[in-house]
Amino acid sequence: xxxxxxxxxxxxxxxxxxxxxxxxxxxxxxxxxxxxxxxxxxxxxxxxxxxxxxxxxxxxxxxxxxxxxxxxxxxxxx
Amino acid sequence: xxxxxxxxxxxxxxxxxxxxxxxxxxxxxxxxxxxxxxxxxxxxxxxxxxxxxxxxxxxxxxxxxxxxxxxxxxxxxxxxxxxxxxxxxxxxxxxxxxxxxxxxxxxxxxxxxxxxxxxxxxxxxxxxxxxxxxxxxxxxxxxxxxxxxxxxxxxxxxxxxxxxxxxxxxxxxxxxxxxxxxxxxxxxxxxxxxxxxxxxxxxxxxxxxxxxxxxxxxxxxxxxxxxxxxxxxxxxxxxxxxxxxxxxxxx
Numbered sequence: 001x002x003x004x005x006x007x008x009x010x011x012x013x014x015x016x017x018x019x020x021x022x023x024x025x026x027x028x029x030x031x032x033x034x035x036x037x038x039x040x041x042x043x044x045x046x047x048x049x050x051x052x053x054x055x056x057x058x059x060x061x062x063x064x065x066x067x068x069x070x071x072x073x074x075x076x077x078x
Numbered sequence: 079x080x081x082x083x084x085x086x087x088x089x090x091x092x093x094x095x096x097x098x099x100x101x102x103x104x105x106x107x108x109x110x111x112x113x114x115x116x117x118x119x120x121x122x123x124x125x126x127x128x129x130x131x132x133x134x135x136x137x138x139x140x141x142x143x144x145x146x147x148x149x150x151x152x153x154x155x156x157x158x159x160x161x162x163x164x165x166x167x168x169x170x171x172x173x174x175x176x177x178x179x180x181x182x183x184x185x186x187x188x189x190x191x192x193x194x195x196x197x198x199x200x201x202x203x204x205x206x207x208x209x210x211x212x213x214x215x216x217x218x219x220x221x222x223x224x225x226x227x228x229x230x231x232x233x234x235x236x237x238x239x240x241x242x243x244x245x246x247x248x249x250x251x252x253x254x255x256x257x258x259x260x261x262x263x264x265x266x267x268x269x270x271x272x273x274x275x276x277x278x279x280x281x282x283x284x285x286x287x288x289x290x291x292x293x294x295x296x297x298x299x300x301x302x303x304x305x306x307x308x309x310x311x312x313x314x315x316x317x318x319x320x321x322x323x324x325x326x327x328x329x
Contacts (some may be wrong), residue, residue: 038253042211 004077010071011050015043023066040064051077079087083309086111086274091158091165093145093202093258095174096123098271101130102297103169103304108136110305113162115153117143117172121296138162144255145172145198155205164209170199170243171221175273177232188235196237207254216259217308220247221300222319224267228327240265244319251317260316262307267323270294290325 013020029035094100095116104116116127127140144150175185210216226240251261
């Protein structure tokens, strides 16, 4: 079983079509990884599926970086 | 390139498929190989659709749906996934009329038409969109009406919703084109169905005089346009309203 960090990284890389080594914790989906608004919605959908959870829209809007995604998953599924 | 339309391997969802245009669309998509779920508002209606499909050798089933209920839509979507596969062709066809002069129109006549003809399109589409974006392929086809473009006395509620779905389609087409999903509107003119059978004979005659082709359209003539848009042959058409009205209204 891989760690939450690894799973989040893998999903971000897959969804945004970037290399896993570029998925650094501080990376912003839009500014650093080239995501558009639809990409970020799909990314949240993919995280919901991977971690079998539902992320409310108002929380989803705040998840703008890799670290914030990891934190959200840890805090809510920990 | 030859024109070959096959929908083999696709699951199509057609609302309001028990009669008229919706029935013709469901049957046409089925005859082209799609697995079709056609919806009706009652158990009896859904059973009739299942029987019709079986007689015609169409894969799929009739299912009950109240398009104004989010719960009913969610239940239907889960059932389709469970029995068949995710629907990637959605035909928003279910619609009602509650005609009245605006000065006499009751809130309920306005609200129920908006709920069934417009808000339901939003709900149905949102429900099916996730699977389409994942599949990187999808077809959303809204059935509008010529009345949405040219207007008709006594149908301000109906016309507002039919113009509304076309605007909805254009916006959504811009939003999700990058995911291989097309969104289009088909606007029938006067088609030979129960909805137009109620017209008085004099009005019918007057109407025919305004149609260059000199006849009402057949439901199959709408279905064939929908089938084209649903197929790979229509893959570069998006955000468009296609008028099918025998020339009574030309854009």
